[in-house]
Amino acid sequence: MNSKMMPGFGNDFESEALPDALPQGRNSPQQCPYGLYAEQLSGSPFTAPRATNERSWLYRIRPSVRHSGRFTKTDYALWKTAPTGETHDLPLGQYRWDPIDIPDDATDFVDGMRTITSTGDCTQHAGMATHIYVCNRDMDKSVFLNADAEMLFVPQLGSLILHTELGQMTIDPGHIAVLPRGMMVKIQLGNNEARGYVCENYGAKFTLPDRGPIGANCLANPRDFKTPVAAYEDSDEPHELIVKWCGGFHKTSLDHSPLDVVAWHGNYVPYCYDLATFSPVGAISFDHPDPSIFTVLTAPSETTGTANIDFVIFPERWSVAENTFRPPWYHRNIMSEFMGLIKGKYDAKEAGFLPGGISLHNMMLPHGPDLDAFEKASTSELKPVRMTDTLAFMFESRLPQHVSCFAAETSMLQDDYIDCWQGLEKKFTGKK
Ligand SMILES: O=C(O)Cc1cc(O)ccc1O
Numbered sequence: 535m536n537s538k539m540m541p542g543f544g545n546d547f548e549s550e551a552l553p554d555a556l557p558q559g560r561n562s563p564q565q566c567p568y569g570l571y572a573e574q575l576s577g578s579p580f581t582a583p584r585a586t587n588e589r590s591w592l593y594r595i596r597p598s599v600r601h602s603g604r605f606t607k608t609d610y611a612l613w614k615t616a617p618t619g620e621t622h623d624l625p626l627g628q629y630r631w632d633p634i635d636i637p638d639d640a641t642d643f644v645d646g647m648r649t650i651t652s653t654g655d656c657t658q659h660a661g662m663a664t665h666i667y668v669c670n671r672d673m674d675k676s677v678f679l680n681a682d683a684e685m686l687f688v689p690q691l692g693s694l695i696l697h698t699e700l701g702q703m704t705i706d707p708g709h710i711a712v713l714p715r716g717m718m719v720k721i722q723l724g725n726n727e728a729r730g731y732v733c734e735n736y737g738a739k740f741t742l743p744d745r746g747p748i749g750a751n752c753l754a755n756p757r758d759f760k761t762p763v764a765a766y767e768d769s770d771e772p773h774e775l776i777v778k779w780c781g782g783f784h785k786t787s788l789d790h791s792p793l794d795v796v797a798w799h800g801n802y803v804p805y806c807y808d809l810a811t812f813s814p815v816g817a818i819s820f821d822h823p824d825p826s827i828f829t830v831l832t833a834p835s836e837t838t839g840t841a842n843i844d845f846v847i848f849p850e851r852w853s854v855a856e857n858t859f860r861p862p863w864y865h866r867n868i869m870s871e872f873m874g875l876i877k878g879k880y881d882a883k884e885a886g887f888l889p890g891g892i893s894l895h896n897m898m899l900p901h902g903p904d905l906d907a908f909e910k911a912s913t914s915e916l917k918p919v920r921m922t923d924t925l926a927f928m929f930e931s932r933l934p935q936h937v938s939c940f941a942a943e944t945s946m947l948q949d950d951y952i953d954c955w956q957g958l959e960k961k962f963t964g965k966k
Pocket residue numbers: 823824825861862863865867871882895901902928
């Protein structure tokens with residue numbers, strides 16, 4: 535579990551792992567305490583308006599330019615970046631996948647990334663990619679830096695220990711974490727195996743959605759987001775640094791650990807969040823509201839109200855709406871919906887959508903409850919029902935999501951998904 539964490543979303547934090555390591559009253563003293571090097575990590579242009587201006591000051595054992603050496607190209611064949619240039623024969627359609635297998639051979643987090651969809655153009659800072667990670671090994675003396683994207687981690691099986699430059703976070707299934715673009719991380723496993731989902735956000739950072747008439751409380755409350763305190767390694771053992779940059783992978787050898795930040799302050803920070811602290815607001819009289827009421831985090835595009843990515847959850851809750859078809863309605867959507875399941879069952883698809891599985895309902899493709907869910911919800915007694923043992927989520931994008939070759943060709947792709955709607959026969963008789 536996480537021992538010391540600092541609460542709040544978008545705060546200006548400060549933390550020091552040694553007493554008085556953090557310079558006070560200035561960022562760049564002529565000499566930093568303990569002989570540390572001062573370094574600024576900028577997550578926004580210097581001139582961004584205050585509301586979106588993000589940077590942190592890191593006080594470290596070596597400046598990170600000493601960590602970069604000469605790079606050589608390397609490859610992670612299943613981790614793709616938009617635009618991928620991939621082609622395959624999978625026709626247009628609604629798709630669903632069984633949970634991706636965890637490999638038998640030694641696979642760390644970076645080795646275990648399998649891209650499912652991608653969209654936009656990472657070099658234009660627009661769009662996103664979705665991935666499944668499947669792994670069984672700690673990253674050992676190896677550290678990863680993603681220059682292309684902010685990363686949202688959604689574990690489904692096993693916990694992840696994220697050793698970031700700014701400190702350490704442990705996330706179990708039911709928790710999420712966000713790692714800022716360009717921040718180094720070493721990922722270890724809390725169990726023998728791990729599987730989960732990752733959303734790479736090429737665009738503007740995730741933030742909390744406005745609550746509008748809901749007011750100042752409920753949904754995701756800022757104090758439930760937690761940022762780690764400073765923790766550093768003073769290690770002169772050889773390390774490898776892997777950098778993802780414009781879709782390519784590059785590596786270099788170091789004679790020390792680059793996770794050497796002794797103190798820091800700023801607002802460009804990693805954070806984690808327990809999804810159980812999300813306070814859902816819903817229909818307490820009738821009808822099924824749009825799922826935007828369950829938005830945990832939103833990554834805006836330049837167009838107001840049109841997210842590059844919305845991260846939406848379907849948590850345990852009460853279902854009470856009267857004279858209402860309670861599951862999601864049948865619909866077509868300009869946004870493209872990637873769904874995952876962290877635990878239990880999803881009410882619109884009680885069979886076939888498994889924890890660790892994926893469904894993809896792309897731009898304007900019709901979808902909704904399967905036959906069983908429709909029949910059940912159309913005829914069941916509408917007493918208040920507590921929806922338990924369920925936690926689904928959606929990475930929803932304004933842009934159509936392109937299926938990777940891996941996802942198009944894997945045997946985990948269900949070839950009969952479309953049949954779940956086949957039995958929805960004509961009931962219309964022309965009479966009331
Ligand atoms: O398609 C889905 O299952 C996700 C979804 C859920 C919901 O309650 C309303 C709309 C929607 O797209």
